[in-house]
Amino acid sequence: MKNTNLPSSVRRRLPRYYRFARELLGADVLRISSGELSSMMGITASQIRQDLSLVGEFGLQGYGYNVKDLYSGIGEIVGANRNYNTVIAGLTGIGLALAKHPVFDLRCVTLRALFDDALAGTETADLTVLPMSYFERWCTENETDIAVLAVPREMAVETAGAAVRAGVSGIWNFTGEDIRADRAKNDVAVVDINLHDCLMGLCCEIHNGGRQ
Amino acid sequence: MKNTNLPSSVRRRLPRYYRFARELLGADVLRISSGELSSMMGITASQIRQDLSLVGEFGLQGYGYNVKDLYSGIGEIVGANRNYNTVIAGLTGIGLALAKHPVFDLRCVTLRALFDDALAGTETADLTVLPMSYFERWCTENETDIAVLAVPREMAVETAGAAVRAGVSGIWNFTGEDIRADRAKNDVAVVDINLHDCLMGLCCEIHNGGRQ
Structure with missing residues (x-):
């Protein structure tokens, strides 16, 4: 290297x-x-x-x-030679689609737990969904590397806070809420997928003639 | 301005x-x-x-x-003051989640049609899902601005080709397949959401200590 x-x-x-x-x-x-x-x-x-x-x-x-x-x-x-224990919080919409998505076939990423109140107790992606109240404790006790946040936007800050307290190293944020300030404070890596911004960015490219 | x-x-x-x-x-x-x-x-x-x-x-x-x-x-x-007629191709997984996602509450974007063979004839997001075989013709006849591609990866190139032939101005690509070459040739704006790359990027940030 x-x-x-x-x-x-x-x-x-x-x-x-x-x-x-x-x-x-x-x-x-x-x-x-x-x-x-x-x-x-x-x-x-x-x-x-x-x-x-x-x-x-x-x-x-x-x-x-x-x-x-x-x-x-x-x-x-x-860092593809390590293993990243990963959980998803929130299975309405995008979260459920992610749980079943081939992205979690990545060799270095292991989906370990799913959290959602409405689906708690059901099976998804070979895992039994846990209630959100278990999220922070489970992540703390199971050395979670990555928390995927797909909870409704109004729960984003609270859930990100729980993830940070649980000691996760990274947050993949689909909530639409900006949680970068948490990262700066706590040295947690954050990758935001803000669908509104992405779609508006495409509109902007179209409006400006496809130039990049 | x-x-x-x-x-x-x-x-x-x-x-x-x-x-x-x-x-x-x-x-x-x-x-x-x-x-x-x-x-x-x-x-x-x-x-x-x-x-x-x-x-x-x-x-x-x-x-x-x-x-x-x-x-x-x-x-x-x-370009937020225009209207962008938008369709989604592929409703397994991410596509269905997108159809129901608040991202389509953006004032300038109107979700006009959904295409999926397995769900054809059912109702989603107040639209009757159409079979994929209607995709190119529908987009051509209805002045479609944006095609959201959420078909399985092996159908990505074919579906992108149909979108380009139908004269769309922009493609929002969730298939995991790179279709940028089509854009360069046809002056169609493409925004790729490659979930593998995004998640690997988060792993990379974690591996490198959260630096950006």
């Missing part, structure tokens, strides 16, 4: 490089040029060469990248 | 500013300082002043921003 103090812009692109490397390996592609990656990924070859040169040594000039090295090198930096 | 050729980094932040301006107005807050916005939004006051100075004239030094002007000025740039 060449450099772990990567610019945040490069680090944000790494999961996508990692996904492409995994899929190339799955298709038995062992070498790939920056030009081929460029047409697959829709970003320029020079951007790719620059990004990957910051990440490590994965190939020789004119010979292409070694895909296996790419996969393991990027995997090391993104 | 001061400038529509905004840097893409600033334009990407506008939906979030727009949402905060709307919520401030809803709470009858008519003036706000960059410092107050900073603590609400979790970004620095100088970043806010710089972003908003590129967008327009919304206040006086030491007096704060006029929230009404912020809301209407940013709304004009993000």
Whole structure:
């Protein structure tokens, strides 16, 4: 590994490089040029060469990248070789769809518990749903790494607070409420998926002629 | 409006500013300082002043921003004053959750049709679900602006192709498949929500100590 103090812009692109490397390996592609990656990924070859040169040594000039090295090198930096115990709070709407979504087939992520009052006691994704009142204690006692928050927006701040008190390392926030302030205070990583902002961003791109 | 050729980094932040301006107005807050916005939004006051100075004239030094002007000025740039006819293709999992999600309460977005073979003929979100075979023709005949793709990944490319042929202006892509190449070729705006990449990005932040 060449450099772990990567610019945040490069680090944000790494999961996508990692996904492409995994899929190339799955298709038995062992070498790939920056030009081929460029047409697959829709970003320029020079951007790719620059990004990957910051990440490590994965190939020789004119010979292409070694895909296996790419996969393991990027995997090391993104932390794909650890295990992240994950729970979902809130199963109305998006939460339930997430619980059944192939995203939790990611090797490094293990879905350990689901919390929802209306569905408590029922089975989803091979787990028995627990009531929300168990959330903080369960997360505390079971070394939870990631809490996915899909509770209604008005419960977002309270549930994020419980997750932080329970010592989670990361919050994946689908509630529509901004909970970044909690992160700053508590050194918890937060990734927000704000659907309103995303859809408005698409409207903005359309309105401005598809330019990015 | 001061400038529509905004840097893409600033334009990407506008939906979030727009949402905060709307919520401030809803709470009858008519003036706000960059410092107050900073603590609400979790970004620095100088970043806010710089972003908003590129967008327009919304206040006086030491007096704060006029929230009404912020809301209407940013709304004009993000295209919030138009109407975007929107359809969802695929209602297994995320698609069904989206159809019922408050994101479609956005004033400028109108959910017009839903497509899914398994649910065809049933009612969801006050719409009768149509079979996928109607998708391209319906979108062509009904001036569809946005197609939300939530079909299984193996149907993503085919469905994106149909959306592009039907003349949509934007694709909101939840399939997990990259369809950016279509956009480049056809000048269709694409916003990808790749859940694998998002979750891996959170793992990466955790692994790297929550730094952004």
